[in-house]
Amino acid sequence: MRVSVCKVYMVNNIFSMIAFSLYIHLVLTFTTVYGWSWECNNYNGYCTRVITQSTLTPTYPTLEVCKLLCGEKDHLNLWPYPTGSITSEKDILLINSQNIKFELQDTTTKTFLDDVVDYFRSNLNIDKSSPCQDSSNMIIVLQSMSEDLSLTLDTDETYSLKTSTLDNEFRVEIIGNTVFGVRHGIETLLQLLVPYQKGDEVCLATLKSVQVYDKPVYRHRGLLLDSARNYLSVNTIRKNIDAMAASKMNVLHWHxxxxxxxxxxxxxxxxxxxxxxxxxxxxxxxxxxxxxxxxxxxxxxxxxxxxxxxxxxxxxxxxxxxxxxxxxxxxxxxxxxxxxxxxxxxxxxxxxxxxxxxxxxxxxxxxxxxxxxxxxxxxxxxxxxxxxxxxxxxxxxxxxxxxxxxxxxxxxxxxxxxxxxxxxxxxxxxxxxxxxxxTSHLTQPDVIQKYLPKERYIIQTWVPDTDQDLITSLIKLGYKVIISTKDKWYLDHGFWGSTSYYNWRAVYNNKMYSQLHQSVLGGEVCMWGELVDDSNVESRVWPRAAAAAERLWSNPQTTARAAEGRFFSHRERLVKRGLKTEAEIPQWCVQNEGECSSYL
Missing domain, CATH: 3.20.20.80 (Glycosidases)
Incomplete structure (x- = not known):
């Protein structure tokens, strides 16, 4: 009797082990082949993380791919979003990352554009490169309408981006009024190219047809870095410049x-x-x-x-x-x-x-x-x-x-x-x-004309949001202004004295004085250096400065609430480019859009 019970126990144990092994195999297979994917809710334009199952609703292998296809077509998950017209077809095309070629004009701009090409290749959003079958080759045409290589307050940064497909060739044409417009077009293209895993292969996915016309609202879109209070290494300054470029900011104000x-x-x-x-x-x-x-x-x-x-x-x-x-x-x-x-x-x-x-x-x-x-x-x-x-x-x-x-x-x-x-x-x-x-005692409206001629001086205002009268008065007197709203765009605040911390939403919602007023050249967010150095300046500045970047490029009429999905995506881009950016929200909220709208 004891032997019989033992045999039954052994048989049951063997079956249990087989069942457990089969379960593990199924879990591993499910995780490897299916795993997490993303589903687009066409009603609200959100991408939501799901476990892939048999369903009539299309799912996408990564959040980045989903966000290319989901949501408002005039955004395309770009940051900052363009100010001009956008048309696109919500259809994915796979690109062979090993076969991307460039066509450049043989003019005085070629050396500069060669450097822009190097910049593009070094920032492709792809972790590894392997032969990618059943994908298109890509040709990128870069053209500047001007041979002027000077970068000034008056530089025209307008660009257009247009794609077309013929046979197995995907063609992208970027035309800028200057080489700097072309450069911004390259930045937009980088945001439109996302990794797409096919087994062991990594392709690049993009939209099959896109047309973008874009130019900034403001000429001066700046970040102030202070390297006098605490020394910042050259490498740290470079990384901040990289983040500025990714966000289409164009002035590093170096205090x-x-x-x-x-x-x-x-x-x-x-x-x-x-x-x-x-x-x-x-x-x-x-x-x-x-x-x-x-x-x-x-x-x-x-x-x-x-x-x-x-x-x-x-x-x-x-x-x-x-x-x-x-x-x-x-x-x-x-x-x-x-x-x-x-x-x-x-x-x-x-x-x-x-x-x-x-x-x-x-x-x-x-x-x-x-x-x-x-x-x-x-x-x-x-x-x-x-x-x-x-x-x-x-x-x-x-x-x-x-x-x-x-x-x-x-x-x-x-x-x-x-x-x-x-x-x-x-x-x-x-x-x-x-x-x-x-702004100072010397720039007060009742004395400034005596001391500072408007033809020569630009006034950078650092007054709080409640002191719009000063800006109004300076503009009426004929002065050009750069705005650095003290209680919205001073990124050092909140860490000393009675100052308050301004999160990215407060930075984003800082409406510029007037989108149409030519006297407002633009603005700057400021990181004064008393409490930052190489160890923490990146996370104090980014991604909050990127919120100001869209305000200065597009000056949108909507609030941060409408922009948060694109903003969190842009923060992820900065992280992939090696920036030690501050976390703004739990990762779960990034992967499940719209579920954390009241968070913080």
């Missing part, structure tokens, strides 16, 4: 010096970094700057360098007396700092010392060699602390025949500004460059 440090190597003024750099390795050489300028240009980004003054200038300027030039700056590192500046350490340029202007001219000349003049230069001009000059004997001697009133000090500040522009013009050899300054 490179401040009272804390002077890390910019000026070949004719070696004492600036000797006295001002944190370490001998925390320096941007002229070669570093030139290479960054070239790197950025291929990505459609121009570098707008800011040398702040007369305030925010301290360390790096202390060598004047030893060199027989007198005090180039005053109140440097003076304590108690609250009596001499807005933020420690203190320091302001010395408007009473003529040698200071000679040094400025040399500095501007060196910068001109590193950053070719693009017709615009930033001179800072914010947070001048009158109490510093009012406590400096040589400054008081300089204005001794005038009353010690606010107007006298504003006159002195304006004198500094006019002399600085004069030596800038002398250094670069022309007087046509537009000068950007921050």
């Amino acid at each position: 490179i010096t401040d009272s804390q440090s002077f890390p910019l190597e000026a070949p004719s003024l070696p004492n600036m970094t000797k006295y001002g750099a944190y370490t001998e390795k925390s320096i941007y050489t002229s070669t570093d700057v030139e290479e960054l300028v070239a790197y950025a240009k291929i990505r459609g980004v121009r570098i707008l360098m800011e040398i702040d003054g007369p305030s925010h200038a301290g360390n790096g300027w202390q060598w004047g007396e030893q060199a027989g030039l007198g005090n180039l700056a005053v109140c440097v590192n003076q304590q108690p700092w609250r009596s001499f500046c807005i933020q420690p350490p203190c320091g302001q340029l010395n408007p009473a010392n003529p040698n200071m202007y000679k040094v400025l001219q040399q500095l501007y000349g060196d910068i001109q060699q590193m950053v070719p003049n693009s017709g615009i230069f930033h001179m800072g001009g914010d947070e001048v602390f009158i109490a510093c000059w009012n406590a400096t004997e040589e400054v008081l001697d300089y204005i001794k025949d005038k009353p010690r009133t606010e107007e006298t000090f504003l006159d002195l500040w304006a004198e500094y500004q006019n002399k600085s522009v004069a030596v800038f013009d002398a250094a670069i050899g022309n007087d046509k460059t537009r000068i950007v300054v921050w």
Whole structure:
């Protein structure tokens, strides 16, 4: 009896093991062959993650493929979405990633476009490459209507993209009014090409027929990076430029010096970094700057360098007396700092010392060699602390025949500004460059016309959203403005003092002053550098800066709620390009659109 029971137990155990093995086999087969896929809800345009089963509803192997086909046809999951016309057929075509060829014009633009081709190949959204059967070859035609290679505030970035299919050849024609329009068209094409797994093969999937006409609403679409408070490596700056290019931003506003440090190597003024750099390795050489300028240009980004003054200038300027030039700056590192500046350490340029202007001219000349003049230069001009000059004997001697009133000090500040522009013009050899300054006491509507001619100056506003009257007044007076809304686009806020953190929705919903007003050149999001360095600046900036990128490219009438699916997709693109971006929502919400609309 015991033997019989044992045999029955063994037989049952064997059957259990066989059943378990079969179950594991089925699970592995199901997971490998079917696994997760995505289904399009044509009612709301959302892609939802499902387990593939026999169904009449089409499913797609990846979320990226689903989002090409699902949703509003005038978006195509692009970021920023185009401002012009879009037509497309919701039909997938597979591309052989190993057989992509380019046709370029044999003109002066060819070298630049060759670099754009290299950029395209390095950013193809594909993890591996293997022969892809039953797929089309792709030919990409790039054409610029202009041979002008200069990148300025007035550069035309318009482009069109059109596809066609003949036999086994998929043809993409990208035409730009300039090479920078062509570059933006390439960026759009990269977003339209997504991986498609076929067994061991990886193809590229795209829409069979697409036509896009696109151009930005605003000419100035910027990100400010501050590498003076904390040094940012050249590689970190490059990665931010990469993210800007992916988002079609076109201005890196480089706040490179401040009272804390002077890390910019000026070949004719070696004492600036000797006295001002944190370490001998925390320096941007002229070669570093030139290479960054070239790197950025291929990505459609121009570098707008800011040398702040007369305030925010301290360390790096202390060598004047030893060199027989007198005090180039005053109140440097003076304590108690609250009596001499807005933020420690203190320091302001010395408007009473003529040698200071000679040094400025040399500095501007060196910068001109590193950053070719693009017709615009930033001179800072914010947070001048009158109490510093009012406590400096040589400054008081300089204005001794005038009353010690606010107007006298504003006159002195304006004198500094006019002399600085004069030596800038002398250094670069022309007087046509537009000068950007921050809003300040000098730019108040009741005094600005006395001090700053509207033909020469662009005003960058950093007032809160509630202070639209200042922007209105400046525009009515005829000034061009760049908007950096302090309580929406200051990305350093929320980590110090009583400031608030602005999530991507707040950044996106910051409506520009007017889409149609020509006096608004554009805007910038700003990452001031007190609390960021190489370890965290990418995640503090991205993907929030990309929300501003669409605001500045398209200035959409809809809110962040309508854009969130495309935004989360774009964040995934940035991650795949190696950016350490901040997570905005759980991955489940990305994979199940519309299920987390009230999250956060």
